[in-house]
Amino acid sequence: MINLKFPEKMDEHVVIIVPARMASSRLYGKVMLPILGKSLLARMVERVGMIQHQANIVIATSEGAEDDVIAQEAENLNVQCYRGSLGNLLDRHYQAAKLFNTDVVVKIPADCPLIDPRIIDNVLEYFFSNRQKFDYVSNLYPATYPDGNDVEVMTMACLKQAWENAGRPHDLEHTSPYIYENPLIFNIGNVTWETGLDYSMSHRFALDHPEDFYFIERVFKELYPVCNRFSCQDILNLLKLKPEIYEINARYNSTNWYNKHLSEVKPEFAMA
Structure with missing residues (x-):
């Protein structure tokens, strides 16, 4: 297990969950494509492991045979792996967080191999600086950083409540819509790019195509x-x-997962 050594402000167990699977409608096996002699997933884990907050990394993949290669890669990288539902990512996140006795859950998609560790630290710093104020903090609603720097931080209680109550297909497929679309239930915070710029729809560092x-x-x-x-x-x-x-x-540059869920997503959150 990768254990980042820098001291945390709170005596809480933080787990960064990286959901990864071979299946992709646009680019099958994208997380295992080679980058400078290592898999893209390995490069992703390497960059996430550069943050300065104390956390453990867990790769969350499916129980399907096609994802055996991802579980094997996690073992090669000395990273913990949880295997669960293929289509219900909310359940996969919750079960992984529960298995590893998590207090604070960080979600970072495996298709963000260029993510800046400093941005992860910025979001975590904001979350812990406002620990009693927010259940969920991200840098996505609204998004301002270049696409592919996605960070979502939530309490275990918040994730559990979503797991218990969410029911729409896109709630389950994308883990957190139930949370950020219910500001009357959850206290939600957002971190914007300190430059004051918004490159979220003009610069694309994520992997889909x-x-x-x-x-x-x-x-x-x-x-x-x-x-x-x-x-x-x-x-x-x-x-x-x-x-x-x-x-x-x-x-x-202007594409994201909302495009296929516009009929379901609340208008104030539809960014495409």
């Missing part, structure tokens, strides 16, 4: 040999220097 992979691969090749803990700002500087990299997946 082949072009996204080519973009991510190129960024790693350019920045990783110089500094393996490269930042979001380092990526933006690179894109200004070499705009042809930005263009690799630019046509998908």
